Every structure is written in C-alpha cells, then in structure tokens.
Amino acid sequence: MLNREFIVKHWYADIYEQFENHTNDVEFLLKILNEQTDQTPQNILEVACGGGRICIPLAQAGHKVTGFDADEHMLLRCYRRMKGLSNLQCFMADATTADWGTAFDVVILAGNILINIESDMDYAQSQAVFIRKAAEALRSGGHLYLDFDLHFDPSATFNGLREGSYFKGTDDLGTYGRTISYGSIYNPITQICAGVNHIEITTNSGDQFIIPEQWYKHIPTQAQVYGWLKDAGFTIERTFINYTDQPLAEPLNDMKWCRATIWARKV
Template structure:
C-alpha cells in the first residue's frame, strides 16, 4: 500500500508501540530502524523466527508469540497498530469484541489505536459469492532469491450469511522452460468482511471512539471509491481532551 510506512512513522515519534499480527516484521522492523521502541506480536512461530533473523542487532525491539485476540503483556502502549487487514481474522462478533477489549487494556491513557481494514466492494463480493466462487485464476510469477520460480493460482469465495471471504492459494514450481514441476499447497485464509457502520458499533461497544477515518494512507477521507479503511481511535473520553 503506497505511503503505508510513512503513515505509521508520523504516529510513532517518541511513543512506545505495539504491533499485533506483525508477521515477519514488514512494518515492525522499519519502525525500529527509525528509532521506535516497539513490540511485535504474532501467533506464528515460523514468521517470528524470520522476523528475528531480519532484525538481528536492532535495539528497542522485541518479539512476542501470541494471538491478537487474547493476550496479556502486563503493560500499556502509547500506540497500537494492526496493519494489513489483520483485524479481519476475527470472524465473529464475539472474537472482534474480545480482540478490541484486549487492545483497549493495553492502550495507555491518551494512546492511539490504528486498525487497517479492507473497504468492502459489494460488486466484487457479489462475484465471488456467485459464479466466480472457488474458481482458481492464475496470478503473477514470482522469482525467489534462491533462483526458484513460482506461479501463483488463487480463488475467492464469499459467504453472505457470515460475511466471510475465503481465499485459497497454491503455487506451481516452474522449470527452466516455464513448465510446472510440482504443486505447492497453501491452506485457506478466512477474513471477515467488516462494513463501516458495523465497525462503528463494535468500537462503541468496546468503549473506543474514532479520531479519524481515512480511505488510504495519504489521509484522504473515506469515500465510495476508497479501497481501504484506516481507523484511528482512542479510549472513550480521550477525544475531547485532544
């Protein structure tokens, strides 16, 4: 996403930061290199192992293995960020509220929580909830540093009853002439498709309030054509003091 890192850097100065669902440190490590004191939290030990290797020697950075829905670090943070649509891994209202309550407990008075979500495209959801559901399409070829070449195939399906989008992916390892040598499977990925008003209700129930809602990382207001929703929120009652 264009301007994503710059967006977080503007909030990071002089703040103690927690990133949830940090993965391999795509955002965490650049923030640490910029001088931030940051904790990266993720459920996947494999991703955290990659993150540790990538960040070797960096100061003011630690990694924690835990899920974003229910964890207890015993401390609070001035800034908590949830990039990359990770909040949408919470598939039910109960999971969403548990996650928000957990993040709220870790947010210091006057602190800021940033949640990056997808802005739902009803036309696309209609397609993958109908005739295109589960149909694999060829994506781009990828060249790895090892010299290995992979070709991506992906499909989406949408369940209107649960507002859940499921992505299935597999890769073909390619030979020198572009022929498929073997197929590499990847398990399904499920995301809850959160709509704006739904999110407003969730935040209110969790005792959080919105400071700003952007449609991209360049801070343009959310509008019909926006592909993203970037929620900047705080503890209820803090907004009036800012």
C-alpha cells in the same frame, strides 16, 4: 522424508516478503504518528508483525516497539532484520489467545489484519476480540491505529470463480512454488467470503507436491467496526482513505471499497 509443512511455510514467508514490499502504508503511519503525538517517541505494540516490514521502520524512527506473530517463519525473518535495534522486541504468540501486555501508548493493527485473522473462533467474534484486546493493551488516553479493507458492496469484489496466481517464485533455499486460486463466493447473510486454492511446490532436489487450502473471511461493515470500537471504549478522532488525508465518508457509498484507516483514542 520431506517436512512439507516446513518447506511450504518457509517458501511462503520468503515469497511474501519479495512481493509485499511496498512502503506507502508505513510512510503514512509514520506521518500520522508524527502529527498526532507531536513527534514524541511512543511505546508501540504491533500485532501480527510478520517479517518486520512495519515494526522495524518504527524502531528506526526512534519509537520503542514490541511486536508479535504466530508464524515462526515470518518472525525469524524479523529477528534477522532487527539486529542492532535495542528498542525493538519480538515474540511468538497467537493474537486471539495471548496476553498482549498493558500500558502501551499506541497499538497497531495494520496490514489488513482485521480481514486476515487466522483463528478457530467465530470470525466476526475474533475481529471484535482484536479490537477489545487492543483497548486492554493501551494506557488510558492511548491510541489505536487500525487499517483494513472496507467494502461497500462485497459481492462486487468477491463473487467470481476464476483461476489465478498471486504469488510465485523461488525462495532462498531454492524451493520454487506458486499459489493457484479458483475464486471466491460471498454470502451477504453471513458476510462470509469463502474460497479454495492450492500451493504447488518444487523443492531444490526436484520433489514436487501440492498443498490444498480452503479459506474464509468475515467482511465487516463500517457500522460493525465502529460499533466494536465504541464497545471497546474507543473514540474515533481521525479517519482516512487509501493512506491519504482524505477523511472516510460515513457511510461509504461512492466507491466499491477502500483501505480505511482509523486513529482512535481509548477513553
């Protein structure tokens, strides 16, 4: 019998890396690290490192890097790519329950992980926990690098029922698949955006099956994120919009959304 879970997760990890191959965010992160640390090699923790798209360039730049992820298929891709990098260590762990370690110079919550947490915990609570755990993993005076999608009007972005496909292709085992999404609805009271989709799979032997999915996300306000940072003992030193030197406005009210980046110091 087919192990459908293995086939789907392997396919998704492979196709995700085929599509999510941009480098502008990595280049910006390296730039910020150089500017804010006087080009001194840092002891860095990346949470949810996936296939290594960010942690591997960090290690190649001379930093000592630790990464972890809950998805063994993504992590295996990272293991394969990190060959020869003795300054990079990766392990498998659930970010909401695992011990992140201590005394890091920099903790990185990148790739919009704040809006893509997978946990049984209340979503807003898990977002606050991620920021608190980042503080606990840092040495005194260490820094958090956080980037995430910040929405001024989430209803304008998420309210819409429409069919679309965001990933499709064939993985390295010959499995073809595509994702089909049917849109989402945003609740302004709970700040929860919910949607449904499914994955259509055709294996290399011609078997076909469909995996239905439901998802939801808590879309935090700018004030909430700032509050979580303050409660965790952070002082915001720099903010940026869309991986540029443009500072983040307070409040964000002249655009529907942006990719916000925050560089904050643990007091």
